[in-house]
Amino acid sequence: MTDTLPPRTADLPAQWNPGEVEAGMYERWVDAGYFTADAQSEKPPFCIVIPPPNVTGSLHIGHAFEHTLIDIMCRRKRMAGYETLWLPGMDHASIAVHALVERALAAEGTSRRELGREAFIERTWQWKEEHGGKILAQMRRLGDSVDWTRERFTMDERSNRAVLTIFKRLFDDGLIYRAERMVNWSPEMRSVLSDVEVEHKEVEGELVSMRYGSLDDAEPHIVVATTRVETMLGDTAIAVHPDDERYTHLVGTEIELPLVGRMIRIVADEHVDPSFGTGAVKVTPAHDPNDFEVGRRHDLPMPTIMDETGKIADTGTEFDGMDRFEARVKVREALAAQGRIVAEKRPYVHSVGHASRGKFEPIEPRLSLQWFVKVAPLAEAAGDAVRSGDVIVHPKELEPRWFGWVDNMHDWCISRQLWWGHRIPVWYGPNGEVVCPGPDEQPPAGYTQDEDVLDTWFSSGLWPFSTLGWPEKTPDLAKFYPTSVLHTGYDILFFWVARMMMFGLYAMDEKPFDTISLHGMVRDQHGKKMSKTVGNTVDPNVWMDEFGTDAVRFALARVANPGTDAPIGDDNVLAARNFGTKLWNVTRFAMSSGASPALPLPSAPTDADAWILGRLREVRDQVDALLEDFQFAKATEALYHFTWDEFCAWYVELAKPQLADEATEDGTRAVLGHVLDALLRLLHPISPFITEALWQALTDGESIVVAEWPVAPGAPVDPAAARRVTDAQKLITEIRRFRTEQRVPDSRRVPARLVGLDAAGLGAHRASVVALNRLEATAPDFAPTATLEVALATGTIQVELDTSDAIDVPAERARLGRDLAAAQKELDQADKKLGNPKFVDKAPADIVDGIRARRAAAEADIERINARLAALPRS
């Protein structure tokens, strides 16, 4: 900091060139340590842990959106005096990386099994070092104010220890168990998936009705319908409703399963819907979740008829070895050949679960031995934390979604038949012993470790505290846990947020974050979901190249309404870029006019000064409250309008005549400098780079990153001054409108006399009205060709103009006609209300008075306009 006035426009190039400046600026911020948090600080903490992007990922528009919003929060809090930690890191993305490396191996003509576990994992780490983490550089580009000294990875040493520690605790508490259950199997990955990794989608399939038992109508037979013909090879029963009289005589008997020849039972079960199809359903306990339950209730055999790749196996039929989809056709054909196909409905639309990762293949329900987390007690705590208000879900509309999930959560299948990830820390002894050693313990000699790894979300569920050092009692943990805000998309509320909440409450005995703030999905400019197949995706990196980072951030912030999807397209970014240019140019103008925040604010401000200073105070309060409430779009919009429509469009224009007047020029420079200084600081969290460049030039300060967040900039609102400015604006606008409609060229100076200005208290505004309307003083022989009346709050102004030609009477008549119609409509509406005795009687007095005042104003307007119309020459 210097105590001399900083150099002026010399510092500011005529144009902002983001590409040339941003990277260097960012590295200076990092080097200066602005983003490095101090756990020993006395300042109040503000902490956000990054939703860890996949190590495979590169920055897409969803990241850009999420990071922009988080960065806005962090930068604001940092400026506002909080010890701010935004902790970066990445997720090891078990399935995604595993699949990626497997594909690479396949391309080389080998496989992970050929390579062996150890070599595979080594190879995967190597991939990570060489190709992973592309997103980190892109985060720098985006300006993320993360603390790089604390960067973490969900498979680093400390995360590993956290996983082992909590697994052991859950295991010892009986909250982790191993069981044979119906699971979601991915034949592609040859692994189980958790429920949340399955997406249900309507598909056009077939509904085939087929006849079991005898082909002789006199003998016992039964017709069942299915969308999955091939699973009949694993049927072990037919179920009917107990009250269904059509089948009462068959219940308890056996019938022959076609193609296989096995005898299967006919059982009565409450869960059968007698109105669906024939009212009889086939039961395949090992390959359908509902059938599994039926099988359990009736103690049915549960043969598995498919291997882990989705091929038919162990049925002893010709179909063994066929893929499930091929078998579906062949089995149907075989049944048809026997005359057992009674009906076929095709297409038959029904819902099928698909793997949300990988190739989006249909998942296969399969009976399998897996590890599970018993979620009931954990989920209850997660629900209670929100119910009690300890943790806030924002926006509140998404609370039901939270409860709907945590209150109905199924046990979480955590084992995956993959190699890349945290290996399950359970060891088996030679005689079936099962042990779970703690992080510092060794398994007994001769024991072998479980082959599977943990679901990726297991380690990311520990993220808010594993990143702060848990299970060690670190200063970071003491300072920053619980974290302040968890900000992420509503789409991973269940995948991730629910898990963090459960683990946080369990491991730390305290919530992992105070507030869950949810944003929506970025959509295209028409509000359509972005998808690669549709081709409507956008690339934030391309936008940053074209428009600069600040424009991308500003555009994203401007559409970020809490919890709702955000449509965005080129136009939005273009508009944001233009806004940056506007800000750049107005700062250049102010500085070239000698503006500086170091100058003392005028003791006798003009109306315009008082007005803009009051507005600044109001806007800062509004923006501050909106940002505190995660209303990024509204805060950004408020700043956009203040900057452009109030500061640039009005104050700066009003300031020009003030700068030409000795009495007001110094004060005007001070006000310009003061407002810009505060405005740049308010905008900095949204658009960090351009505001830094402008602010440093304007103030000669060290960095806007560590500048103070404005607390009470400007001045308290001066209502009288504000009203006079509003009046002056209305007067100026009305004259402009008249000029436009009378087609007076913009460049022509029009001699004019403003009658009644002093009486209306607007005497001091004469110079601005003249300047902004390109008027000029009247000569002694002034002869007005037109008179315009403008009704203001404090009086009516007559504007007498010499437009040098006869005025366009039809145009003027049309203009006045529109005004008259508007006033008449206003009068009618007011009369209607006031004519209703109930309104006058029951509505609050201030509302009634307001209507009366409007009525009076409308009446006066009508009288005035009619007089003017009458005075117009006939045409």
Added chain:
RNA sequence: GGGCGCGUAGCUCAGCGGAAGAGCACUCGGCUUACACCCGAGCGGUCGCAGGUUCGAACCCUGCCGCGCCCA
């Protein structure tokens, strides 16, 4: 099938009980020494439909129609 939400200007959305708003698009006029990435003026809506509550409804309630999303 269950739940949540949405239908407001050509498009995308804000407003959620007391005078219909914004951005973009569109029309007209302007290179007015910060800015044509700009300036000025303007056009544009029985707030999905039908009932109800209220002095008063885009806003609250009910039903219907049409769209999303989540979960089965």
